[in-house]
Amino acid sequence: MTVKIERGQIVTVERGKRTARRLPGMGLLDGMAVVWKHWAGSFRKNQGFNDIHGVFTYEYPEERPKLPEAYRNMPILLYDDETSHELCTSCFQCERICPPQVIHMTQAKDPATGKPVPAVAEFVIEYDACMSCGFCAEVCPFDAIKMDHEFELSTADHQKLTVFKEQLNRPISYYERIAPTMWAEVRDGAMKKLQGNIKRRPDVIGMAPNLAEKIAARRRELEAAAAAATAPAAPAAAPAEGRKLTPEEKAAKLAAIKAANAAKKAGDTVEPPVAPAGAAPADEKAARLAAIRAKNAARKGEAPDAPPVVAGEPAGEAPPADEKAARLAAIRAKNAARKAAEGSDGAPVEANVAATEPAAAPPAAGAATSAAEAATAPADEKAARLAAIRAKNAARKAAGGGSDAAAPTTTGNVDSGGPGASDDAALS
């Protein structure tokens, strides 16, 4: 019986046997044929969505299906790979929307003024009660909280499912890997907002707490900036650096580039003329400044705490050829600096210190050890050492008036290494 209705009909389903075979047991055998077909198919893999036979299971722990980008399991917090600043500003949007109310946080406060800072002090998610709804990731205006693809979270320790910021933090590069297009859609906006927020974060507030090394580096950078500000010659350096919180560039590198630039300029002014006997006072000052920075940089380089580098961090940058050149430059620079210090009467003591400290070992043995160290040292230690070398070169050039033959090649090396002319407020 069928009745026509609008855009379709009402059909009464046909009961009983439809086929001509009315022999008892035929239906059963027919059904068995289906089962046998599946059995025969079970010796091959399922070919995809248009195949209804074959083995369609995964041998799970060894074989893992690719999860789609949109997959969501538990929320994580993101931090920037470069500055290690967290994207979260503790705006409380996610805490408010979370249906089971499992997100808790406290806002960071500036210890000096007591004013709230756009950064989060502590962030807790109770994973055991999270319903993986993804609302937190949807509402976050800073794209700071995202849904992870990690699903093997079972543990015998219930306490572990209350997750704190240290365990929630993931670098952006991690999220970019699991969800490239979803991150690409929001990246520009998120990074712009982050830059704005970093400017409003004093000290090391807002940096991922699990990156103690980075925080220590940043602290030293700030100290160096403060020290540079007190140096008589360069009052302008402090604000310039204080503002310059952006790059993950370790303090050492920054100082070194500046020093190198300063030195180069000094060298440029000195070289074309026939090196005026009593090199201009400005030059000397620049050299001293460079030396101070180099010293700081060197001190930073010796930082004892070296937690394992986070996966997302750029690996050590110097290819072997560069490394060798740098090492060579360091040895030469040391010698040159010593010579320069002996030669010029007013040469700053710091220059000497700076020159000797990083190399720290007799040239012959030092070459071997520093090579070994350079190969294994974490990225920023290496960078600090490199910076010291560069600063030394600069100092030598400034002091010695560029008489050494090796100078042009090493400076060339330095220039190619640094990200070009950062504003050298130190000199102006």
Add this chain to the structure above:
Amino acid sequence: MNTGKLAFPMPLPAGVGTPSAPGGLEGQTSQEKPVRISVRRSRVDGCSTKDPAMFKTEELQINIGPQHPSTHGVFRMLVTVDGETIIDLKPVFGYLHRNHEQIAEQNTYLQNMPYTDRLDYFNSMANNQAYAMAVEKLAGIEVPERAEYIRVLMVELTRILNHAGALGFLINDMGMWQTQLAFGMREREKILDLFEMASGARMMCNYFRFGGVVRDLPPEFMPKLKELLVAMPAFVDELERLLRENEILMQRAEGIGILPKELALAYSVTGPVLRGSGVPYDIRKAEPYSVYDRFDFDVPVGSVGDVYDRFLVRIEEMRQSKRIIEQIVEQLPDARGGHINPRARQNVRPPVGDAYARIESPKGELGFYLVSDGSPRPYRYKVRAPSFINLTPLGDMCRGYKVADVVVILGSIDIVMGEVDR
């Protein structure tokens, strides 16, 4: 002692034959008729066989569930049997009660969306749609055409996966163990893969938002869906071939659990159970919502109203759902608008009033009744859950059949306890 109390799996308080339900629905019944079973013990006890009660058959009250694999969750049936025959059966719910409606009244409207996933966890997309429609009605939110198509697509996929699973479980309940269930689950997994692609989760999709869906279909979705549609007829045909004329299934299903038309209507039964009883009532036709008025599809109905009819109706509904999806695939590229209404606010504050929205969920009429007092939280939130209503005539459907049939009849109603108890 020649007669003994039936050994219950749990210790009982003195004088109570059965553990009383949370609601205390049948506590009295069980006291009136203490559970006794006549067991012929060996004479070693020294009992007298002269006792006439020993040879009389007695009505016996037993519990099926709440912890029983065939009850599809924590569900108890208080069965009065005479031998193997069911004299009476009372469904006892409430073991999975988790205060869903009360929680929903503490939450904002949007926060309830993921909770609706957990009602009928097989069909989270359908639950999402009913709830989103209710809120949209209450707050007057428009849904773009494309979003409507995506919604219907998802709900029809849900219907296929629900029926594939439900038939598998039904056959499982009959004792055919996992064969059909495994075949059904494989198709279900493919559909869940599609859901995962679009929404990020396989079961707790939380995909719908007020005014649309949370994100558009990813580019790899449509090719996969088309592949799936290629295989779908073969799957349904195979299912039918496997079972439809299977003598064992027919013996277990034909003429079992008959729910007459009038009784079904009197109990407000909906969905495949009602259609199996021969009432051509489908909300998609009776009161077309969303874009259902644009698709050609048939409404299958049964003629007897037994387990077999419900089984056949579900098979046919899978075919019709596939038909609808094919039409969606054709029409979707021309649909206007994006996946969500950009002006729709998610933190809605509907004006004072109430709204009821209902859809034809795979299990029947799923409705959400919301009352707003103008605040961001619903003043009243009520779910009209098809599983719950369809379960109420269970006693009438089972009366007169054997104990083994109860399991099959229950399987043919297709309940999810998450929705029954809320």
